[in-house]
Amino acid sequence: MDKNELINDATKGMTPIVKTVVRFAMGIIVIFGAYIVLYGHLTPGGGFAGGVILACGYIILTLAFGKTLALGKMSNTGASILDNSGALLFITIGLLGYVGGVFFLNFLPKGVRFDLVSAGTIPLANIAIGLKVTASVFAVFVALSIFGRVMYQERIGDDQTEE
Amino acid sequence: MEIFLLLLLAFMIIGSLVAIETRNLLSSVISVGVVGFSLSIAFLMLGAPDIAITQVVVEILILVILIRATITTDNTAIEGGRDTFPFVSSLIFFGLFLIFAWFAIQELPRFGEPSMRISRRYLETGAARTGATNIVTSVLLDFRGYDTIGEATVLFTSIVGAFVILRRRGRKQKSEEDREKFGIIEEEEIKKTFEGF
Amino acid sequence: MILYFLALVLLVMGLYCLIAKKNIVKKIIGITITEYSINLFLVLLGYRRGGVAPILLKGMDNGELVDKSVDPLPQALVLTSIVIGLGVLALMVSMCLRIYEKYNTFDMSEINKLRG
Numbered sequence: 001m002d003k004n005e006l007i008n009d010a011t012k013g014m015t016p017i018v019k020t021v022v023r024f025a026m027g028i029i030v031i032f033g034a035y036i037v038l039y040g041h042l043t044p045g046g047g048f049a050g051g052v053i054l055a056c057g058y059i060i061l062t063l064a065f066g067k068t069l070a071l072g073k074m075s076n077t078g079a080s081i082l083d084n085s086g087a088l089l090f091i092t093i094g095l096l097g098y099v100g101g102v103f104f105l106n107f108l109p110k111g112v113r114f115d116l117v118s119a120g121t122i123p124l125a126n127i128a129i130g131l132k133v134t135a136s137v138f139a140v141f142v143a144l145s146i147f148g149r150v151m152y153q154e155r156i157g158d159d160q161t162e163e
Numbered sequence: 164m165e166i167f168l169l170l171l172l173a174f175m176i177i178g179s180l181v182a183i184e185t186r187n188l189l190s191s192v193i194s195v196g197v198v199g200f201s202l203s204i205a206f207l208m209l210g211a212p213d214i215a216i217t218q219v220v221v222e223i224l225i226l227v228i229l230i231r232a233t234i235t236t237d238n239t240a241i242e243g244g245r246d247t248f249p250f251v252s253s254l255i256f257f258g259l260f261l262i263f264a265w266f267a268i269q270e271l272p273r274f275g276e277p278s279m280r281i282s283r284r285y286l287e288t289g290a291a292r293t294g295a296t297n298i299v300t301s302v303l304l305d306f307r308g309y310d311t312i313g314e315a316t317v318l319f320t321s322i323v324g325a326f327v328i329l330r331r332r333g334r335k336q337k338s339e340e341d342r343e344k345f346g347i348i349e350e351e352e353i354k355k356t357f358e359g360f
Numbered sequence: 361m362i363l364y365f366l367a368l369v370l371l372v373m374g375l376y377c378l379i380a381k382k383n384i385v386k387k388i389i390g391i392t393i394t395e396y397s398i399n400l401f402l403v404l405l406g407y408r409r410g411g412v413a414p415i416l417l418k419g420m421d422n423g424e425l426v427d428k429s430v431d432p433l434p435q436a437l438v439l440t441s442i443v444i445g446l447g448v449l450a451l452m453v454s455m456c457l458r459i460y461e462k463y464n465t466f467d468m469s470e471i472n473k474l475r476g
Contacts, residue, residue, distance in 0.1 A: 036216070041295035044212040044415065046303070048443050052220040059227070087319055094312060104308040110294030114418060119295035125304045125311075132315060133443070136322045137224065140450045144231050147329045147457060165363075172366040172400075179370060179393045183377040188385055195389050202396050209403050210413045210430040214438055218399075221446050225392065232385055232453045235460050246469075249380040257372040261365075268364045275409035282406075282433045286414065286426045296416040298429070302436040314440045321447035325454040 012066030022064040029057035037130035041119045047126040051133025058138045062145075071142070079139040086132030093121050093128065164208070165274075171205050188233045196226045213299050363404055370397035384456050384466045388449070395445045399438045406431030 013019065037050030062070035074082075097105035111118035175198050182194035199222035206215040272278050279286075285302055295301040303311055374397060377390030407430055414432040416425055456466075463471050 041297050041300050044297065044299075044413070045216060046213060046297075046300050046439070048439065049213070049217040049220055052217070052224060052446075056220060056223065083319070083322075087315060090312065090315060094308065104305075104312075106293055106305050113290065113294060113296060113416075119293055119301070120305075122293065122295050122300060122304050125308070126300075129311075129315065133318070136318060137446075140322055140325055141227070143326055143329045144228065144450075144454065144457070147331075147454075168363060169366075172363060172370075175396075176366065176370060176373070179373055182389055182393065183373060183381070183386070188383070191386065191389060195392055198393065198396060202400060205400060206403060209407045210411050211403055211435050211438075212413055212415075214399075214403065214435055214442070217439055217442050221442050224446060225449060228449060228453050229385070229388070229392075232388070232456050235457060236466065246380075246382075253376050253379045257376060261368065261372060264368050265365060268361055268368075271361075271364065271405070274361060274363055274404065275407060277406050277408055277431045279406075279431050279433075282431045283426065285432060286429060287422070290416050290422060290425075298414040298416070298425075298432045299435050299439070302432055303439060307436060310436075310440060314444060317444050318447045321444075321451045325450045328451075328454045328458055 012068070014064050018064050022060055026057060026061060029060070030054060033057060033130075033134075037126055038116070038123065040126040041122045042114065042116075047129030048133055050126075051130040052137060054130065054134040055137035055141070058134075059141050062142070067142075067145075074135075074138065076139065076142065079135045079142075082131055083135035083139065086128045086130075086135065089128040090125060090132070093125055097121075168205065168208060171201055171208070175201055175205075189230070192226065192229045192233055195229070196222065199225065211299075213297075364401065367397050367401040367404060370400070382468045384459065384468060387468075388452050388456065391452070392445070392449065395441070399441055402434045402438050402441075406434040 033050050033053035035050075036045035036053060037047055040046035040050065058070065058074065061073065094104045097103050097107055099105075100107040106120040106122070108120040110120055117123070178194050178198040178201070182191045182198065185191050185194070199218065203215045203218040203222065206212075206218055285306060286298060289298045289301045289306075290296055293301040293305045295305070371394055374390045374392075374394030377393065378387050379390075381387060381390065408428075410428070411430040412425075412428050414425070414429040414435070416422070459471065460466060465471065
């Protein structure tokens with residue numbers, strides 16, 4: 001299978017110990033990041049910290065398995081779409097406040113305190129910001145690392161194309 | 164409690180002194196990392212767990228990005244002496260600034276007794292009006308949501324700017340290569356060849 | 361008050377590093393240290409002695425929170441500031457990489473020389 005070949009390729013990425021540990025740790029990191037984003041209105045955290053944690057999860061995937069597998073999970077266009085949709089969702093939540101009469105009014109019902117689904121538009125805004133920050137940080141990391149690769153190839157006079 | 168904060172701040176000042184003066188770029192980046200992590204501990208001591216979480220993860224990303232900039236060169240040592248004029252003038256001016264700052268600080272409210280004139284309203288009505296129990300999130304996303312839109316815009320703009328700067332083939336380069344391929348001659352070149360007539 | 365003064369000393373050290381050093385990466389490190397000191401100063405302004413974090417727990421009364429918590433407004437501003445610092449650093453480092461590609465050095469005095 002193509003995915004198994006990508007995972008078990010010994011020339012790309014790091015040693016098998018790192019690959020095994022990252023395979024276990026990646027699920028925990030994604031769940032933890034999603035928990036901090038979703039419970040942002042009840043416990044410390046919020047959209048920004050959770051988004052950066054999710055982006056760090058993708059970064060550790062890129063470092064351990066090589067660029068091809070990680071870009072297969074979320075490609076450049078995919079990251080760009082997520083980023084823009086997060087920003088547009090946030091602005092839409094603000095504009096929908098005009099339903100109540102004011103820009104950025106919290107117009108949904110407030111619900112019971114200490115519940116997960118409560119506090120109106122605040123969890124939705126947290127999710128939008130989490131999406132935006134995740135996609136942005138991961139895309140910037142990929143752009144910075146690809147730039148170095150091009151410079152290195154030009155320096156050693158190699159003209160292989162990128163895979 | 165205050166003694167612990169004092170020790171932490173002294174540690175941060177020593178760490179940033181090492182980061183500024185050392186000659187090896189890699190060790191100076193690591194010192195900045197140490198300063199950032201001890202800043203996160205200071206935030207936790209000051210009753211701000213939200214900011215402590217954010218500072219730890221953002222500090223890790225700052226380290227990753229700075230190390231990416233450092234290993235561009237093959238050797239990470241810095242050479243060269245120092246210019247005297249910026250060094251001496253900055254020491255004089257910053258010394259003056261600190262002297263005036265010491266007198267200006269005496270006018271601030273004392274450490275440990277904040278005058279919470281606006282925050283009193285947020286604390287009293289925050290949980291009832293927004294339904295969120297984390298008052299910092301309710302301030303950030305409900306009472307002051309417009310500032311968060313501004314922050315999302317700044318983050319978006321800086322990331323797009325980083326993309327544009329790191330593009331592999333700029334648009335000007337691409338059009339010049341196309342022009343050579345298809346043999347399109349520009350108007351000024353034609354005028355220059357027929358100038359003598 | 362000594363704590364405010366030490367935070368301002370950190371600010372001054374960051375600015376000195378930005379002005380007086382010649383390497384571009386050292387200047388970026390100076391900007392980072394200045395941002396840390398400003399965030400610390402803002403959170404120090406809002407601290408209440410013996411205070412709790414501004415989070416309402418189960419079974420806590422709202423009046424109790426008003427009496428005992430620290431100031432939540434500087435915390436919201438500092439949260440914004442930390443994330444903006446990350447974005448600005450990404451932009452600065454990408455410019456730094458382009459400068460290295462063109463001039464092949466990080467030294468500002470060599471980059472500043474006029475080339476005929």
